[in-house]
Amino acid sequence: MSARLLSTVAALAAMAALTACGQTTRTTDTSAGPVAPNPAPIQTEQLxxxxxxxxxxxxxxLATLRPQLATLQQDLAANNASAAKRDWQKARISWLQIGQDDQQYxxxxxxxxxxxxLAAGLKGGAHSAAFTGFHRVEYDLYTSHNLHAAQADTAKLRSLVSQMTPQTVTKDLALTPKSLDTWVLRCHEILEDALRDSLSRNDDYGSHMELASVSADVTATREMLSVLGPLxxxxxxxxxxTAARQLRTIDARIKAAHGGTAARERLNASVSAALETLAPVSEVIQITNANT
Amino acid sequence: MSDTDRRNFLRRAGIVGAGALGAGALSGQADSANLLADGAPQNQAGADPAATLPAVPFHGTHQAGILTPRQPAGAWVAFDVTADTRQQLTDLFKAITNEVRFLTAGGVRPDPHGTFAPPTDSGTLGTDVPADGLTATLGVGASLFDHRFGLAAYRPRRLQAMTPFPNDNLDPARTGGDLLLQLCAGSQDTVLHALRQITRVTRGGMQIRWCEDGFASPARPTGVPRNHFAFKDGIANPLPDAAPQLLWAAASEPAWTRGGTYHVVRIIQMFTEFWDRVSTQEQQQMIGRNRDSGAPLDGSKETDTPHYGADPAGNVIPLTAHIRVANPRTAKTEKERIYRRGYNYDRGVDLNGNLDMGLLFNAFCQDLDRQYIAIQNRLVGEPMVDYISPVGGGYFFALPGVRDKSDHFAAGLLTLSSGAR
Incomplete structure (x- = not known):
């Protein structure tokens, strides 16, 4: 046996020993590669x-969303339930693409x-006056079939969305190190939410549009990765x-996911795999001493 | 029993070296020596799988299963009462009492009809039923005090239906109930045998509303057992000598409640896949403890007391950390402390392919509002809520103990006249 082969055998044996000692072996598809040695610390300015x-x-x-909500309001004024459902879905997708879902995080x-x-944490649940917004209108349209209520609740939703001005958005996306770090969490949290609440239908009030929701969540995740990509x-x-490939896989499997349990399992698996890849981002892109 | 056995059982019960329940806590009136194991712990490699725990005395001022060290296996079963009259309700409680009295003592069940009828025992534990440390702790929910049985005037003052906290996702089918039975024992087959026997003798009188199994993990490697998030859970329980102030029903409650206590059950799903995608550092910041040792982040071992006064800005233990919000350790919050007796659960897989695991949060306290609800209101919005979802449970009043052979569950309540106080 040549010296070179011997050293290869030794290296393989060492790898095997490492594996036996608990070295993690992952499904190939979830490998995002190692963190570069001594990554430069992130400064607030870089974010x-x-x-x-x-x-x-x-x-x-938001500029796309507002006229969509106005159209929804007109549908309801015309007592047109099917148009209202269609336009509610359009508005919903515009909102989800922003990267905010179900008040998580x-x-x-x-x-x-x-x-x-969601209505879940409210006393009285879906009947609570504090249950407002997209899901309230969804409940009116798809569950209680109450177009009259939907009209009032859509007016409320429009009023809420109109409050999303640069002033209020800037307040919630404050440029402190802590809130910037919180914002970076969205690289994985948008998709975590897709898995936890959309694919489980935990946030469904009758529209059953979880596949379109996950697709919108993928769009929002792409935007986060795009703006943070250079870091x-x-x-x-x-x-x-790796993440880009995995997000494309999710897209493809959403298209195929109407085919029953096996197709749904493949979709769940692709979302889970992407999440494993994205988990380290918020640790690597973190402002030092941001906990103040 | 040898010291080793005693220690093994205590360890298995999660109380060695922790500020948790001490030996003096054992079952109120019980002779504590009787509680300790005669067999090796089931979870220990090489243990005799047939070993069982000794009997826990059933009769006493307080029910067992409250201050009793955690047995390895448990089930929480909520029932809706289907009896129509006060008499039928009384018969129901008597039937439960008699069955629990037999099961907690163990023995060979008489079969008076011989081969002319189905056997009186399912036989899943063999003919000679082992007690195996079984405790059956019975509680009543607020709904039992409605119009049906003339009990409205006697409802424990703090007893109420569980309404959702803002981060809850309560499923009505897994929330509330007229009765709650907590069954705990040395192993799961003992628990399930008891459940089968108790439901068998009470058919017609009550129906199961929801049922959750739980298990107490062994110490890994020492001290208080870990939950599914890998953190040691239940470290800061009050000592049993505080029970008159923190546990047993107060003098301001109706007289029949003496010796009872409020029982809180919360089925808290834990998103373990998501949790496993979080760095240890971040996990520790959320909890406030070191994941490996269980020590508060300003300490070195799990029994250390955190010193929040020395860290007012939360630089070491964040102001939002779970342990800091739940128990700020101030003079004012001292009277809020509760007796936790939590179990882990595993119930298969969720619709989205994630594991359906969690904590069977299980706690006892003297005053629901002053203690549990005050703590939980403070915890609303804590960072950990992204990783958990309370999906069910309920508030119950664990009845006073059954004093002797002539007594039965709720006797003091059911003999009160309808309508009068």
Missing amino acids: LGPMGSYETYVYRH GAFGNLGGAIDG IQPRMPGLLS
Whole structure:
């Protein structure tokens, strides 16, 4: 046996020993690669540019959303339930693409919760007056079939969305190190929410549009990775390409997910795999001593 | 019993070296020596799988299963009463009492009809039923005090239906109930045998509303057992000598409640996949303890007391950390402390393919409003809520103990006249 082969055998044996000692072996598809050695610490200033880009993205979607809600209001005034459902879904997707869902993680504060909260934590549940926003209108349209209520609740929703001005958005996306770190969490939290609440139908009030919701969540996740990409790339060189591939897999499996249990399992698996890849981002892109 | 056995049982019960329940806590009136194991712990490698725990005395001022060290296996079963009259309700409580009296003592069940009828015992524990440390702790929910049985005037003052906290996702089918039976024992087959026998002798009188199994993990490697988030859970329980102030029904409650206590059950799903995607540092900031040792982040071992006064800005233990919000350790919050007796649960897989695991939060306290509800209101919005979802449970009043052979569950309540106080 040649010396070279011997050293290869030794290396393989060492790898085997490592594995036996608890070295993690993952499904190939979830490998995002290692963190680059000694990644440069992140300074607050480095996140200001990405945050500015994200804010622009938010305003662009709000500009799309507002006329969609006006159309929904007209549908309801015309007592047209099927048009109202169609236009509610369009508006819903515009909102989800912003990257806020079900008031998780406190994005956009109490206003975000009023626009997109669930009934679950409220005394009286769906009958509570505090149950407002997208899901309230969804409940009116798809569960209680009460177009009259939907009209009033849509007016309320429009009023809430109109409060999403640069002033209020900037307040909730404050540029302190702590809140910037919280914002970076969205790289994985938007998709965590898709898995936890949308794919489980935990946030469904009758529209059954979880596949379209997950698709919107993927769009929002892409936006986060795009604006943070320049910071991620040198620190985790393998992550962006792996994540991009995995998000494309989710897209493809959403299209195929109407085919029953096996197709749904494949979709769940692809979302879970992407989440494993995204988990380290918020640790790597973290402002030092931000806990103040 | 040898010291080793005693220690093993205590460890298995999660109380060695912790500020949790001391030996003096054992079952109020019980002779504590009787509680300790005669067999090796089931979870210990090489243990005799047939070993069972000794009997826990059933009769006493207080029910067992409250200050009793955690047995390894448990089930929480809520029932809706289907009896129509006060007499039928009384018969129901008598039937439960008699069955529990037999099961907690163990023995060979008489079969008076011989081969002419189905056997009186399911036989899943063999003919000679072992007590195996079984405790059956019975509580009543607020709904029992409605119009049906003329009990409205006697409802314990703090007893109420569980309404959702803001981060809750309570499923009505897994929330509330007229009665709650907590069954705990040395192993799961003992628990399930008891459940089968008790439901068998009470058919027609009550129906199961929801049922959750739980298990107490062994110490890993020492001290208080860990929950599914890997953190040691239940470290800061009050000592049993505080029970008159923190546990047993207060003098301001109706007289029949003496010796009873409020029982809180919360079925808290824990998103373990998501949790496993969080760094240890972040996990510790959320909880306020070191994941490995269980020590508060300003200490070195799990029994250390956190010193929040020395860390007013939360630089070491964040102001939002679970242990800091739940128990700020101030003079004012001292009277809020509760007796936790939690179990882990595992109930398969969720609709989205995630594991359905969690904590069977299980606690006892003297005053629901002053203690549990005050603590939980403070915990609303804590960082950990993203990783958990309370999906069910209920508030109950664990009845006074059954004093002797002539007594039965709720006797003091059911003999009160309808309508009068």
